[in-house]
Amino acid sequence: MHAKIPWERLEGLLGTDEGLSEAEAGLRRARHGRNDIVEAAPPTWWMLARDTLRDPMLWFLLGTAALFTWLGDRVEAVILLVAVVPLVGMDAYLHRRTQASTQGLASRLASSARVLRDGVWRTLPAGELVPGDLVELAAGEAIPADALVEAGDGMQVDESMLSGESLPVPKRPYRRGPEGAAPAHWVAAGTRLLAGTARLRIACTGAETLYGEIVRLAVQGTQARTPLQQAITRLVGTLLVVALAICVLLAGIRLAQGHGLVDALLSAVTLAVAALPEEFPVVFTFFLGAGVYRLARRQALVRRAVAVENIGRISCICSDKTGTMTEGRLALVHRQPATGGDGEALARLAGRACRADSGDPLDAAILALGGPQGADAPLRVHPFTEARRRETLVWADGPDAAVAVTKGAPETVLALCAMPDAERAEWRARVAGHADAGHKVIAVASRALPSFEAGAGEPDAGFAFAGLLVFADPLRPGVREAARACAEAGIRVLMVTGDHPGTARAIAREAGLGSGDPRVATMADLGPGDEALAEVDVVARAVPAQKLELVQRLQRQGEIVAVTGDGVNDAPALQAADIGIAMGGSGSQSSREVAAIVLLDDNFRTIVGAIAEGRQLFRNLQSSFAYLLMVHLPLVLSAAIVPLAGQPLLYLPIHIVWLELLIHPTALLVFQDPPPEGRMAPAGHGRRASFFGRREWAVILLAGLAVTVAVLLAYGSGVASGDEVRARTLALATLVLASTAITAILSRLASRTARVIALGSLASLVFLVQEPALAGWLHLQPLALRDWAIVSAGALASASPALLFAAHARRGGRLHPAAAPSRRLR
Incomplete structure (x- = not known):
């Protein structure tokens, strides 16, 4: 589960029952820090006060309250000061929402642990643990650090928080050298021991744990300023200048009309304040933080917040095969014994041609089938070489006999066997059929030997x-469904592998690439042109250095490219891609450093899930911005037109x-839909996709103007009555x-x-208007049933253009931001 085990921290401790002394623990704590996986946040009240003081609405309330106090209208001043309470309350609630994900993660962590210090078992706060500590856990206890x-005995671990795996995961003690460590030997902070007992050797603590990295990125990912965020800042600045000019003009006109200075200033x-577009950066930052957290829950750690902007716009994925689309391990799929044999005996015989210490994954897979071969050592070993293409082990087979067992390339082994030519040709045909299917x-x-030949040559x-x-190498579960989802959403999947074209074609066909008939090249x-690349589903015999060329050629065709990589040689392609995706489990440190996203599970399905999340995120953001524009436009226009008249x-x-107390929570909290199950929102392609297309802008303006007309007509009917x-x-x-109807x-x-x-x-609305006392304080009056009918008809009719926007968005209108990445993700 962990990307890299720091073996140097555990030197001399593995395989022993020794713990650390308090002095050693202190030195290690000074070097590696405390085991504070979720760092203590600054005091909530101070963060709340800081954020609230940045809100221009607060200063508007305080300033106008002071103005009314100076004029002697204390009732109005008190009402405005009382309005500060719900404003601060809303800020507190939204602040709480932004902290909820981190606090929710923190609640899964262990608060204490039983640790061996100075030869004595004692219970210490989990924050005191250091790398090298020996910890004991009982069933039901949380794992305090990566170890x-x-x-x-009987260990079953709940890893659902980190891996999404709903079933318990069995674990077993670590018994081999560093090259033999496996996920089954590793446990992580944030998981829980469901059954059995465990003794753990702590390896990573604090922010170095996988859990700590999720928390850190979920928090820090919201801090970096992105191209769209900068564009929104420029938009807000422009609107502020325009609003200031209109305000000065309005004040001058009110004075020219004979109204007093106070009226002009108040107008x-x-x-x-009505025209101030402060919601746009607030909404964007809130959605960006939600996107980082939601992607982390999908096993995709966002290292650069700009990835949240661009991931939903991906139009092409250049994916590795081994370990990403496949499981990255060898699994037996067929046993074909010779005439008169059986599959179990064949597997046991093949195990006698394997060495447990060879480090060859093929040997490991065969030994797992045949079981242990006993305590006896072979009499002679002839290891595999590229020249001989086989491996032979000679074993004693009684007091005066031996047996030589060989395994290797079929053409080599068949040449050693005595059999009719027709039978040999038949076996070679079978081998060719399996090779065409991408199998190894x-x-x-075997050959019986007299004992005197056992020590001779091979x-x-x-x-x-x-x-x-x-x-x-089996296809990962869910990859075929994920590839189908990509095809339906218009995302091209290009598998890039160093394997033989036949092997690559077999895996691509199983994954469903190219509609089941993948084109391999x-x-x-x-060749040097880009035209042929457009017709290819798989690039075989590719070396990592060629990924960069592939990315550049695809980008020249206008694709928004995501590329996966796990090695040092993948770094240039990861840097050049619009979204670089590194493998968290098998990837190198250099690939993770340059990538924008790190996958925790190295799974192609996770990439597709992250794209679906990104597309839905910007569908939500688009709906929120459309709502703000449709409501703010009539608010500003009516606020200016009436006094100008x-x-x-x-x-x-x-x-x-x-x-504003209605608009803020609506824009922030209402449009937070998760992606629909089983399908992905469509997206417009092209490197210059805009946030709103012309049709969307037209509908937004139409809706805003329609609501403006309805508000002015309602106001005009009241003025006509002389009230x-x-x-x-x-x-x-x-x-x-109308705002509520648009929301709905x-x-x-x-x-x-x-x-x-x-x-x-x-x-x-009903409470503040129909309650006479409250209505009087707000300078309003209760409405008759006839008035409500007029208001409802006007509001619903004016909000109806929003139906066009919603229908167009559901049909797959342009949904993504103008991040136009001249500055690409690295």
Whole structure:
């Protein structure tokens, strides 16, 4: 599970029952730090105060309250000061939401651990653990740090938090050298021992743990400024200049119309706050943080926040085969014994041609089939070489006899065996069929020897053919479904492998690439032009250095390219790709450092899941921004048009506060849909995809103008009756109802949060308007049933253009931001 085990920290400790002394632990703590996997956050009250003080709405409330106090209108001043309470309350709630993911992760960690120090077992806070500590766990206890299993019995570990695996994972004690460490020997912080007992040797603590890296990236990923964030900042700056100019113009016109200085100042300030687009950067930052966390839950660690912007725009994935689309191990798929033999005997015989200490994964796979070969050592070993292409072991077979067992390339072994030519040709045809299917085939044979020949050279004839063992690197579960999802979403998958074209074609066919009939080529076949590359599903016989050329050629064709890599030689391609994806389990340190995303499980399915999450994230962000534009446009236009026409102020400061208290939580919390199961949101391709297309902008403007007309008509009907307060109430009610209708249309009220906020908006409208005391404080008045009918009809009719936007988005309209990566992800 861990990418790299720091063996030097465990030197002299593995395989012993020794713990550390307090002095040694202190030295190691000074070198590696405390085991604080989730660092203590600054005081919540201070962070809340800091964020609240940055909110311009707070200063608007305090400033206008001071203005009304100076004018002697203390009731209005008190109302504005009271409005600070829900504002701070909302900030506190949203602040809590941004901290919830980290705190949720922290709740899964161990608070204490039983550790051996100075030869005595004692219970210490988990933060005191250091690399090298020996820890004991009982069933039900959380694992306090990343560690190797030294001893244990019946161990079953819940790894669902890190791997997503719902079933318990068995673990076993570590018994071999560094080259033999396996995930079954490793446990990680954030997981839990469900059954059995375990004794662990701590290897990584604090931020170095896999769990610590998830937490750190989930928090830090929200801090880096991205191209879209910078563009939003420039947009906000531009709008602020425009708003300031309009406010100055409005103040001048109000003075010219004969209104007093206070009216002119209040008109300008109110319009400025209504026009202030502070929600856009707030919403984007909030969604970006949610994206980092949600991708981490999908086993994709985001090392650069800009990846969250671009991952949903990926149009081509250059994926490794081994370990990414396949499991990266050899598994037996066929046993074909010779006539008169059986598969079990064939596997046991092949095990006698293997060495447990060879380090060859093929030997390990065969020995796992045949079981242990006993305590006796072979009489003679003739190891595999490229020249001989076989390995032969000679074993004693009674007091006066021996047996030589050989395994290797079928053509080599068949040449050693005595058999009719027709039979040999038949076996060679079988071998060719398996090779065409992408399988690795070995042949097994044996020969009885008299004891005096056992110490002689390697026998080279007279063997009895035993049969074939056929191995393959199995396709990972879910890869075929993930490749189908890519095809349906318009994402091209290009498998890049160093394997033989036949092997590559077999795996690609099994994965469903090329609709089951993949087109395979080598780099030599492709030639220098880019045209041939467009027709290829698999590039075989590729070396890592050629990945960079592939990425550049695909980008010249306009593709947004994600590339996977795990070696040092992959670093240039990872840097050049729009999204570089490193393997967290098998990847090198250099590949992880240059990649934008690190996969915890090295699984192709995880890449596709991350793309689906990214696409849905920006579908959500687009809906949120569309809502803000559709609601803010009529708010600003009506706030400016009414006073410019010489009428009294339409919105007073307290009304702006009320509207913002409805708009903020709607934009932040309503549009947070997860990606739909089984399919991926479509996306527009091209390196210059824009956030909104012309059609979307047209619909947004149409909706905003329609709501503006409805608000002004409602206000006009009130003015015609000679009642200024009724006119203001009708206009505000129309705007709030239209905002709620737009929320319902864009969100489809699919989530509980959307339903609660929509109902809350309606409840606040009815309560604040129909309750006479509250309405009087807000300079409003209760409405008659006829008035509500007029307001409802106008609001629903004006919000209807939002239906066009929602329908277009669901049909796969342009959903992604103008990150136009001239500056690519590294």
